[in-house]
Amino acid sequence: MRPVWTSFQFILESLPQIAFTIRTDGKIEYVNKHWFQYSADTQAFPDIHPDDHICDQWQKHFENGLEFSGETRLKHLTTGDYKYFLLKIIPVLQHGAIVRWVGTFTDIHQQKIANEILEHKVELRTRELLDKNSELETTNHELQQFAWVVSHDLKEPLRKIQTFSHLIKDKYLTGNDEAISYLNRSISSSARMSRLISDLLDYSRLSVTAHFQPTDLNALLDELLADFDETIREKKAIIRRAHLPVVETIPSQIRQVFQNLISNALKFSRPDVAPQVDIRCETIPHKELTGATSPGGPFCRITIADNGIGFDEKFLDRIFVIFQRLNNINAYEGTGIGLAIAKKIMDKHNGLISARSTENEGSEFILVLPFVQEQAPAPVKTEN
CATH class of the missing domain: 1.10.287 (Helix Hairpins)
Structure with missing residues (x-):
């Protein structure tokens, strides 16, 4: 056993940590050279910070034969400064019985200070x-x-x-x-x-928090088209619509999106050409403006297409910015806020909005909405 013990001591001596062994009676058996930076006595543990109670914790593990690990602060003999160490003590077993304990103090001071600064x-x-x-x-x-x-x-x-x-x-x-x-x-x-x-x-x-609720987009569109009934008759507009789903929305806001887009489709029509508005819908697997459809997807993609004056797609980024107008203010009334409102509402609904267009051929506005809002805001009362 002596050669084995000598080899074991050699290993402990070569460690960069403070290393020691404890007998089964609790007495210190061996310490390596680093021990003496923090204790002058081979039988006395280094001075531990008075706020740390690691000795009491270790004693319970010692009595129950359990491995121990914990952080503590040791007082340096020369400087008198306390430094953070990680203490680990494990039992050494022979034929199922504990014959000694091996422990190390690993310097974690810089890491601890860095963590405290970060925290x-x-x-x-x-x-x-x-x-x-x-x-x-x-x-x-x-x-x-x-x-x-x-x-x-x-x-x-x-x-x-x-x-x-x-x-x-x-x-x-x-x-x-x-x-x-x-x-x-x-x-x-x-x-x-x-x-x-x-x-x-x-x-x-739009910055006021409101309540999401299941919304039948068909019923919403029925009400909206009824409001546009006179304009539709005057312009002899043709409205074609697909069946729309029930989606979790803030109804008044999503109504405003549809209202702005349909109003634009009727307003920005070509002279002497009856407006045609097509409203289509498809279910999709991912939150994207293009791509494959999927019957059981968690998103719906709604397209509102018209045959109006259109616009040059190089201005696409501008149309959703507040006060940006692409048309002559005298030829077409408006404030340049409608599409900015639509964009802000779609963002609030965790959705997307974009457009495709060709001048003098028409525009398509694409909306993407989740069927269910993952984190609906708590309802609050909005002020009138």
């Missing part, structure tokens, strides 16, 4: 993010309140401008075509400003 930074960053989120929520609420108040304060004088302009035109300008023309321009401009304010208010409301 501190993460804690600070988390606190900063929570503070920023709280500030953003407050700011969003204030902006919503501001948008609501301002929209009403701005709309009221606009209504008066339009009302009194009509009165002046009807009562005092009969036969004065030039004055009527000027006044009509003023009325049109104020009406356009009123629409812009309404659209801005709609855009600001």
Whole structure:
């Protein structure tokens, strides 16, 4: 046994860690050279930080013959500084019985300090993010309140401008075509400003959390087309539609998406060409604008196609940006916010929106929606 024990001591002596052995009676049997950086006595454990209770924990494992592992801080004999170590003690068995224990102290000080610094930074960053989120929520609420108040304060004088302009035109300008023309321009401009304010208010409301619920898109489309009934008759438009699914949405918002797209399809029609709008739907396996269909897929892809004036696809990135217009404001009314609203709503629904188009041939707008929202926000009351 002596040669084996000598070899074992040689191995322990060559380790970079503090190494030691303990007899079955709990007395220290052997220590390597690194021991003496932290203890001057071969029979005395190094000084352990008073806040660490690792000796009590080890004693329970020793009494039950169990392997032990734990972190502690040891006091350096020369500097008096405490450093972090990982203590591991395992039993050595012979014929099923414990004959001694072998232990090591592994220096983990730099790793521990680095982890503490990292944890501190993460804690600070988390606190900063929570503070920023709280500030953003407050700011969003204030902006919503501001948008609501301002929209009403701005709309009221606009209504008066339009009302009194009509009165002046009807009562005092009969036969004065030039004055009527000027006044009509003023009325049109104020009406356009009123629409812009309404659209801005709609855009600001999208940041308010709302409740997702199963929505029959067929019923939603029925209501919407009923609202467009007069425009459809006037333009002799043809609407073709496929059966649409039930999807988890915020109904008022997804209605706005369909309303904006169908309104554009009817508005941006070619002169002397009756608008045709085709609404198609397919089930797909992945959240993508193109690709194969799948009967049991978790997403639906809805296409709203028209035969209108279209646009150059090099401007595709611009059409979903607020206040971006590709058409003459005098030829086609609008505020340049509708598609930006649609994009924001689709993002909020974890969906996609894009378009394909050819000038003077028509456009296709593609919507991708999940049938079920994975994480629906908690319902809150929206303010009117």
